[in-house]
Amino acid sequence: MPRVAVVGGGVSGLSVVWYLLSSGVRDVVLFERKTRLGGKAFTLEEDGYIVEAGPNGFLDNKPFAMDLCKSIGLGESLYPSSDSARKRFLLINNSLVEIPISPVSFFKSPLVSWKAKFRLFLEPFVPKTSAEDETVFDFVKRRLGCEFASLLVDSMVAGVFAGNSRRLSMKAAFPVLWDLEQKYGGLIKGMFSLMRERKSKGGPAGPGGKLWSLEKGVGQLINALYRKIKDAVDIRISQRVIHIRKEKVWEVYTDKGVESFNAVVLSLPAYEAAYLLGEYPRLRGLLSRIDYAPITVVALGFDKKDIDHSLDGFGFLVPASEGKQILGCLWDSSIFPNRAPKGKVLLRAMLAGDRQPEVFEYPDDLSVKTVLDVLDGIMGIRSFPNKVWVFRHSKGIPQYRLGHVELVNAIETEGKSLGGLFFCSNAYRGVGLNDCVGSAARVSREVVHYLEGEWSP
Numbered sequence: 111m112p113r114v115a116v117v118g119g120g121v122s123g124l125s126v127v128w129y130l131l132s133s134g135v136r137d138v139v140l141f142e143r144k145t146r147l148g149g150k151a152f153t154l155e156e157d158g159y160i161v162e163a164g165p166n167g168f169l170d171n172k173p174f175a176m177d178l179c180k181s182i183g184l185g186e187s188l189y190p191s192s193d194s195a196r197k198r199f200l201l202i203n204n205s206l207v208e209i210p211i212s213p214v215s216f217f218k219s220p221l222v223s224w225k226a227k228f229r230l231f232l233e234p235f236v237p238k239t240s241a242e243d244e245t246v247f248d249f250v251k252r253r254l255g256c257e258f259a260s261l262l263v264d265s266m267v268a269g270v271f272a273g274n275s276r277r278l279s280m281k282a283a284f285p286v287l288w289d290l291e292q293k294y295g296g297l298i299k300g301m302f303s304l305m306r307e308r309k310s311k312g313g314p315a316g317p318g319g320k321l322w323s324l325e326k327g328v329g330q331l332i333n334a335l336y337r338k339i340k341d342a343v344d345i346r347i348s349q350r351v352i353h354i355r356k357e358k359v360w361e362v363y364t365d366k367g368v369e370s371f372n373a374v375v376l377s378l379p380a381y382e383a384a385y386l387l388g389e390y391p392r393l394r395g396l397l398s399r400i401d402y403a404p405i406t407v408v409a410l411g412f413d414k415k416d417i418d419h420s421l422d423g424f425g426f427l428v429p430a431s432e433g434k435q436i437l438g439c440l441w442d443s444s445i446f447p448n449r450a451p452k453g454k455v456l457l458r459a460m461l462a463g464d465r466q467p468e469v470f471e472y473p474d475d476l477s478v479k480t481v482l483d484v485l486d487g488i489m490g491i492r493s494f495p496n497k498v499w500v501f502r503h504s505k506g507i508p509q510y511r512l513g514h515v516e517l518v519n520a521i522e523t524e525g526k527s528l529g530g531l532f533f534c535s536n537a538y539r540g541v542g543l544n545d546c547v548g549s550a551a552r553v554s555r556e557v558v559h560y561l562e563g564e565w566s567p
């Protein structure tokens with residue numbers, strides 16, 4: 111029976127294992143270097159708070175994470191974000207301004223100037239680019255104007271990627287919007303065509319989607335995946351893979367010895383995959399080109415009465431032009447009300463990112479003070495929080511630079527040329543939980559196909 115090694119026990123690796131088992135591949139070993147599974151996805155329960163160190167949910171505009179939850183028996187535990195979480199804010203001149211979500215509210219909103227609003231009417235007449243790729247900032251500036259690019263989109267990129275819109279690839283980071291332009295000639299034309307197609311064929315709602323999580327947080331997904339696979343798979347916690355090489359089959363070296371496998375799936379950050387593949391300089395070079403932004407998450411538990419703000423909404427993002435050291439703040443207990451005990455609230459602020467990586471070097475107390483200073487100026491903080499947590503992700507989120515799509519194609523082609531080497535993590539084709547789960551389903555099908563071709567009796 112062919113053996114498969116899955117290296118890395120984050121959402122991507124665990125999902126690969128689950129899909130391999132579901133396809134009938136039985137001899138699977140999962141290697142995870144840390145003492146716990148989940149990678150960036152980690153939920154802490156303390157004093158009635160449910161606190162996320164990393165992701166706090168997934169959108170339903172793609173089906174992958176939702177379908178996975180249902181298929182592993184978490185259907186009843188799915189937890190929708192509250193209706194008020196549809197309200198999102200931007201920090202403008204140190205005040206929170208609601209981001210409009212309907213055309214009428216958009217035209218009434220003070221968020222952008224009248225010039226910027228009327229600039230939108232020109233969008234259908236902007237020709238599509240013939241460039242192979244473009245930064246997010248340049249794409250949005252060209253299609254929608256400079257104000258949109260520097261306010262809304264710059265903040266959104268900081269919120270999703272902890273990234274810098276002037277350095278991120280539109281084609282890789284927002285492939286749906288890139289394709290709208292390529293296929294339909296523009297965003298507005300494309301949206302209308304998609305809406306018509308969806309109406310006739312059915313399918314998921316608009317591009318935004320609703321945020322979902324699980325009652326006990328994203329960690330519940332990790333625990334459920336673990337329970338589903340633990341009796342069928344050899345799970346090696348606290349075992350770091352240090353090197354892999356191909357002879358007739360793949361040899362996987364750990365600090366405990368060497369083992370042979372017919373196929374290997376690297377569900378690791380790209381820099382770690384590069385390290386393991388030291389014998390393959392070209393592949394190693396390609397993988398090393400994917401860099402990462404650091405991110406610090408400061409979570410704060412307050413008595414509700416100590417905050418002079420309704421916290422009615424999702425939270426706010428901070429455009430670079432505000433000159434603050436935080437990227438934004440999520441009002442977690444407004445999004446998912448059970449995240450804080452009665453009478454308390456939970457907020458989570460993000461710092462550093464590709465915009466200000468040096469802020470990651472702040473010690474914990476300075477990170478907390480930085481957040482409190484910003485929040486106090488906006489929301490009126492009357493007392494020090496009663497709970498504080500700081501989570502650090504030194505290589506938090508991969509940054510898809512210009513040419514990322516071609517880079518990933520080259521990495522996958524090199525992997526295939528070696529035979530039996532696969533890549534599946536957030537480094538390649540999307541950073542969201544949905545993307546990780548969707549990639550895991552696709553990669554596990556490729557593994558099965560490879561094993562059937564090469565190793566069937």
Ligand SMILES: Cc1cc2nc3c(=O)[nH]c(=O)nc-3n(C[C@H](O)[C@H](O)[C@H](O)COP(=O)(O)OP(=O)(O)OC[C@H]3O[C@@H](n4cnc5c(N)ncnc54)[C@H](O)[C@@H]3O)c2cc1C
Binds near residue numbers: 142147150163544
């Ligand atoms: C602060 C933050 C907030 C986020 N918020 C959201 C959100 O709200 N919604 C959303 O959809 N996404 C969000 N994301 C993104 C999402 O969390 C990640 O993209 C996803 O969890 C990545 O999963 P992964 O399995 O690809 O990688 P990882 O989680 O990085 O897992 C890789 C695993 O490999 C292990 N490993 C590394 N090297 C070795 C080795 N040599 N041998 C064995 N094991 C090894 C690591 O210990 C780790 O467990 C967020 C990310 C961060 C950092």
